[in-house]
Amino acid sequence: MRRITRLSSCSALALALAGGPAFADLTAEQVWDGLESAMQGFGYSVAATETATSSGLDVTDVVLRIVAPEENSTVEVTMESIALVERGDGSVSMTFPATVPITIDAAPEGEEAVNMALTYTNDGLEVVVSGDPGNMTYAYNANQLAISLAELTVDGTAIGREEARFDFVMDDVTGTTITATAQGTQITQNVQAAAASYDMAFNDPETDEAGLVSGGMSALFVSSAANLPEGFDPNDPQSLAAGGFSATGAMGYDNGEMQFAATDSAGTSSGTTQSGTVRLEFAMDGSALRYDVAATDQAFSLSGPEVPLPINVSMAESAFKMTAPISRSDAPQDMALGLTLRGFEMSDLLWNVFDPGAALPRDPATIALDLTGQVTPFVNLFDPEAMARLDSTGDVPGQLNALTLNDLTIEAAGAKLGGSGSFTFDNDDLQTFGGFPRPNGEVNLTLEGANTLIDKLIAMGLLTSEDAMGARMMMSMFAVPGDSPDSLKSSLTVNEEGHVLANGMRIQ
Template structure:
């Protein structure tokens, strides 16, 4: 199965499973038949087939033997979701109640070429969940609330042989759930917007390697979690073709926020030894979205604390991070126009336990101040290839050519604070892609970058006293600082590096290349 198809199937199956928690809006009368037609139309737009035996009994439409299924491209597997009976009841006020079984099986078959087939069996469970459909045909609102939702891995078979829950197991529970979902068909798109809130989420998993005997077990929880999903799928496009869907205007995304989280784990190994870890945070945010405007991946966490114990170090090693963040935006569709990208990474207020410090600085000669890394870069590129066009990307790999051109690169922010020293910087460059000779195969840059450094000499002194730097290396480091920086106060220096249109490299007004 091609990578773009795998990615597409991952998103589609994820949306399908989530939407069955809630299987906007104008408020007119809807009938059970309208609800069934809306569900069928929505899933078929994403490549599924929906079937069931319909029987109308008074105000109720009963769907027996309901099956939601999808065949993966290139005969590499299938997905199915089954319900013995779904009951859609007209409540007499223009709304319809939806009753699903308490337990519904999910089956995933993966048949990769030249590899053993894998069969995955899951149990999807609803605990006292109420679902109401309202609105109008082609514009429906689903609301739900209940005690809980759970999904459990009940069997995993490789080449037809079940490996057992002691080798692989997973259980996810969502307690105190509520939310809404809207499905709208307009302007040639089938649109989904969904919001789910869970008071508490718990999970546990374990695995074992039958060959080595290595094992791992993990469990954790999240509180006050909210998840928002959205998807706009153009009509008349094969949903299994990720790139064609994107080019036609498809977009989708998931956002998750939570108030706190915990995780604990144990692992055993006959060769590496046993170990444990636990981690917690005071909240976080995650986002993944794709569209013809680009792919966005973001993650944030607050007050993360981690403790680790291994066979090599049988005493707890711990550290904490006040705030951490990662952000990436990149183009995924070819364009004749420049497209923006950016990358951000933050680790703020990193503190290590005294046990870690004592491993290399038992005399406490180095400052124990919290450490910080804050980096942000952005720029513009000309993307000549579609990211999910696997054939084109494979052909490019064989030619060893770049998938496009970089037009500009900016250092938006740089701050590194460690051992009492601080490095800051900002600047940017543009690139002449017609000149690949001045810098030996790299587009010729033009621009400047400014850096500032404080506390470096004090750190060098301490490292020298501890024996981490030899006297000769210490002298060399001071000479380099003197050659390429300008004094700017007590143990503070700055430097500005420029590259002009002739390709000359100039540091603090002096040409060095």
């Protein structure tokens, strides 16, 4: 999370922050003070020479530096000059150098020392700042923004671009950033780009190993809102979970595509990925972390000397979501976990490996899981000392209070499993279920097409009659006939006495 905070602040600077309609007369000095304060709030030290001009302010020899002692790393951004011009309508324009060097030096204990020089460039960048000193809006647009790896040294050995390269480009960029300082600092940002592309490669001449990743996307957008309370320290993990810190964000793009290749002693493997849409949302405050990512129309291909046959698969929809409490609490807190893999398909070439006669239905497969519940966290997950104590003592980080299965769906090869239910947990009773808190509740399951699938697996030789008999006996113990042919249903209950019942019959 500290890295994310630093990258966010660096991106804000690289994109020049930005502004909108004028609300009051701003001076160039006020705008510079606001930008300097924002960078310092993210943990950067700021050094520069300020010279007043007839139209505003020239800031020269700018050096922004942030140090992470625990990682023995330093990031430094330098700019020859920033020109701030008062436009006469209450707003201020900012002109940044077309090229900005960024250096990263890192020497983590026990790892190779890495010295990296990046070059940030802009084409046609325009920035206008408006508002008032306590609430400034930065508006910007650019024909193109780009960042490239210029130099790389590993343990004192220089690595040329023919051995390692990285380029990232955004076209037709527009955005706004609003900074307010009424209580702490509030930063709201929205950025859009018509298209983006990237290209990364490495080549090790000593081993002949090489790799390449390139791709692009369209309609890229990023939005975020953060509240940094007074005294917020980006280098202190506990600042992320206490004292009023909060952050929300979203990003996404359309028409993503990527090509990759890797070469080693066995030869070259290569492949592609595609996606229709990708969306990510996150939120964090002093009590919980929330994360939600989803994609549509995905496709993946892979071939190479170590792959017996080309792999081609696709998926109509994939998603993952999570809500987790992060701070200590005496009361139960909400949690959630969800996974969706819907409409999975693979090529007939792959199907034919184990089903050459096409005995099984090749309909798209689906796995979906949706869980919600409540847990009581015993520690702050961003408290290093508390987490270290857990490691040394073996104590649990919290307790499970309730769990609801909103949906379970598995569809594949003509069979379908579905389920839903809910349980509460008695953490005072750890004996009935061998150290696990005693559950109380019910889950209902349905199964369709199971016997037909078993018959086909027997005919294909993938399942023996003896194994099939055992599976059918197990299903008969826990399930009863459903409402349609070749269907089963089951109601599994754990009552207050700790008895386990299947369809009303006690089995434990």
